Amino acid sequence: MPYREKVAWLSLIAMAVAFGPYLTLMTISPPTGPLPNLPALSFFAATVAVQLVILGVGHLWLRISSPQDARVPADERDRAIARRSLGAAYYTLLTGMVLVGIMLPFTSGGWMIINAAIAGIVLAEVVHYAVAVWSYRRGWHD
Amino acid sequence: MTKGQITNQIRTLRFLNGEMSQAELGQRIGVTRQTVAAIEAGKYSPSLEAAFRIAEVFGKSLDEVFQWER
Numbered sequence: 775m776p777y778r779e780k781v782a783w784l785s786l787i788a789m790a791v792a793f794g795p796y797l798t799l800m801t802i803s804p805p806t807g808p809l810p811n812l813p814a815l816s817f818f819a820a821t822v823a824v825q826l827v828i829l830g831v832g833h834l835w836l837r838i839s840s841p842q843d844a845r846v847p848a849d850e851r852d853r854a855i856a857r858r859s860l861g862a863a864y865y866t867l868l869t870g871m872v873l874v875g876i877m878l879p880f881t882s883g884g885w886m887i888i889n890a891a892i893a894g895i896v897l898a899e900v901v902h903y904a905v906a907v908w909s910y911r912r913g914w915h916d
Numbered sequence: 917m918t919k920g921q922i923t924n925q926i927r928t929l930r931f932l933n934g935e936m937s938q939a940e941l942g943q944r945i946g947v948t949r950q951t952v953a954a955i956e957a958g959k960y961s962p963s964l965e966a967a968f969r970i971a972e973v974f975g976k977s978l979d980e981v982f983q984w985e986r
Contacts, residue, residue: 776950849947851960913959 777836777843778852779910782859782903784832789903792825793896800889809884818892855909863902870894920986926956929974929981945969 796817805814837844848856874891882890930936938952945952945966954960955970962970971981 776948846948849951850963850966851947851951851954854960913954913957 776852776910777840777846778848778855779907780836780840781833782906782910784829784836786900786903786907788825788828788832789896789899791828792821793892796821797889797893797896800885804889805885811885814885855906858909859902859905862905863898866901867894867898870897918986920984921958922961923958923983923985924955925981925983926952926970929976933974941970941973944973 799817805811871891871894874887874894878887878890926941930938930941937949938956939949942949942952946969947962947966951960951962955962955966967978967982971978974981
């Protein structure tokens with residue numbers, strides 16, 4: 775498996791483990807009360823910390839387990855897949871930000887807007903790494 | 917647009933060149949072993965430059981290495 779595919783898998787796992795529970799809980803029981811809300815902010819900080827720890831340990835493990843692969847620079851296929859996945863993520867993020875910034879303010883406010891923005895960013899990142907994994911697995915023909 | 921796919925003779929040419937490894941071919945054309953494997957398997961269409969480099973390594977013309985099949 776190419777090193778950059780392993781990194782994409784790691785990023786997907788970190789995103790799912792950290793932000794899956796966060797977004798689920800925020801959907802089931804959204805925070806109430808005025809902003810800033812310290813417990814909700816603490817939960818978000820803990821979520822980001824979990825993601826960073828998973829990414830840090832994962833990258834370290836990948837570098838130790840395959841040091842030669844980690845040193846090899848990206849080749850033309852890696853760059854083509856990166857362009858494709860970033861393009862898909864860009865349009866996902868753009869759509870999310872239009873919804874959050876232009877439509878949601880008419881119907882919602884406070885934490886709903888904040889968490890919708892976070893969900894948009896998370897979804898864009900998931901699309902980014904999922905398209906990369908898909909392209910490595912299934913092929914690339916553009 | 918006509919539908920088709922690019923096929924290649926890289927596996928055969930590697931065999932005929934002393935069972936050259938994918939890693940060695942990759943090193944000579946500036947891509948990873950995994951990318952050579954993907955090209956061989958038809959999962960990735962290389963750039964024109966990489967295709968010419970591959971043909972050059974085997975001393976063949978481009979159309980002896982890559983074919984367009986409908």
